[in-house]
Amino acid sequence: AATINSGSASLKNPRPMVLPLRQQNASMTDSTAIALLSGGLDSATAAALAIKSGFRVIGLSFDYGQRHRRELDAAVEIAKALNLDEHHTINVNLAMWGGSSLTDHTQTLPTSGVEAGMIPNTYVPGRNTVFIAIGLSLAEARGADRLVLGVNAVDYSGYPDCRPDYLEAFQDLADLSSRAGRQGHGPKLWAPLVEWSKQQIAEEALHLGVPIERTWSCYSGGDVPCGVCDSCRIRDEALIAAGRPDLCSPGRR
Numbered sequence: 001a002a003t004i005n006s007g008s009a010s011l012k013n014p015r016p017m018v019l020p021l022r023q024q025n026a027s028m029t030d031s032t033a034i035a036l037l038s039g040g041l042d043s044a045t046a047a048a049l050a051i052k053s054g055f056r057v058i059g060l061s062f063d064y065g066q067r068h069r070r071e072l073d074a075a076v077e078i079a080k081a082l083n084l085d086e087h088h089t090i091n092v093n094l095a096m097w098g099g100s101s102l103t104d105h106t107q108t109l110p111t112s113g114v115e116a117g118m119i120p121n122t123y124v125p126g127r128n129t130v131f132i133a134i135g136l137s138l139a140e141a142r143g144a145d146r147l148v149l150g151v152n153a154v155d156y157s158g159y160p161d162c163r164p165d166y167l168e169a170f171q172d173l174a175d176l177s178s179r180a181g182r183q184g185h186g187p188k189l190w191a192p193l194v195e196w197s198k199q200q201i202a203e204e205a206l207h208l209g210v211p212i213e214r215t216w217s218c219y220s221g222g223d224v225p226c227g228v229c230d231s232c233r234i235r236d237e238a239l240i241a242a243g244r245p246d247l248c249s250p251g252r253r
Contacts (some may be wrong), residue, residue: 010180012063017075032056033140034187035148036131037087039074040194040208041235043150045201047082049192050148052131058142059087060135064127065095065103077214087136091131100124106198109219110230119158120230122219127136128161132170132189140180149191169189198238211238212247227251 035047049056058072059082061075072089079087085231100103101121110120128151135147151162160166169188174183193201217235218225227231227249236248245252 008119014029018194020066031146032058032139032142032144033146033148034058034060034135034142034144037061037075038150038216039071040150040210041076041205041215042080042201044082044210044215045205045208045234046148046150046190046192046211047078047084048210050190051082055146055148055187057082057084057148058138059084060138061087061089062123062131062134063093063178064130065092065093065106067102067219070218070221071216074214074216078211081211081214083135090134091111092134094124094130097250098156107135111233112230115184117158119160122230123159126161128159128166129170132174135199136174136178136187140178142175143180144187146190149189150193151191152193152196152198154195156199160193162194164191164194167194193232198234199241202235202238202244206242206244211246217248223248230252 003106006182015019031054033050035043035050035057037043037047037059038061047057059075059079061072063072064071073205096102098107099145101107101109102124107121110122114127132147132149139147149167151167167189174189175186178186182185187238194216196204202212217231219229219231220226227233227236228251232249236252239245239247240252
């Protein structure tokens with residue numbers, strides 16, 4: 001079975017000084033990584049970790065018919081802030097058939113918290129399967145070594161397409177479905193945050209200099225985060241625990 005590299009950085013041990021992200025990405029090796037960039041905290045942190053690891057990073061975002069474009073605007077800002085070599089946005093309209101409160105305005109966004117064992121209605125059917133497949137296409141076309149994913153299975157919802165067993169199975173498929181994979185040098189899925197807590201992610205983002213204030217995690221659009229949706233509340237709690245309540249939604253500062 002394939003092995004997914006989920007990262008091994010310890011947040012409890014002292015870290016060396018880190019160069020500003022722009023300076024790091026200006027002195028890349030020839031190794032390339034494709035980073036799926038949603039505009040949120042997790043994907044920005046994963047992309048920053050790839051830069052820290054010495055990769056030339058290309059960002060890939062998706063306009064999939066989500067409720068608002070605010071996160072796509074944030075993805076553009078993050079790509080510029082991290083000095084990514086390229087940033088592409090692909091249109092894949094998953095809202096045509098709905099099935100999620102993120103793509104169907106008739107469904108209500110959850111605000112009551114994550115229930116153990118329950119997958120919330122913010123799960124978008126097939127979203128990560130589609131995104132990873134397109135990301136692997138770009139990775140193979142560009143000769144990239146890694147496809148960087150900001151998925152996280154611990155602190156949030158247990159989405160089926162954010163779990164380690166899903167990623168391991170997809171790696172097997174990736175190795176079988178591409179010329180590069182059949183030749184033994186296909187791109188590897190890299191999900192460094194998959195088993196991290198949200199607090200750990202927030203702390204690592206702060207350490208790496210990720211511009212958290214430019215990221216967008218709120219399910220609602222608007223000028224400022226709503227502070228009441230499940231995504232806002234989980235993010236705010238992590239930032240408070242990380243000692244940065246000033247970066248929370250306005251109502252939690």
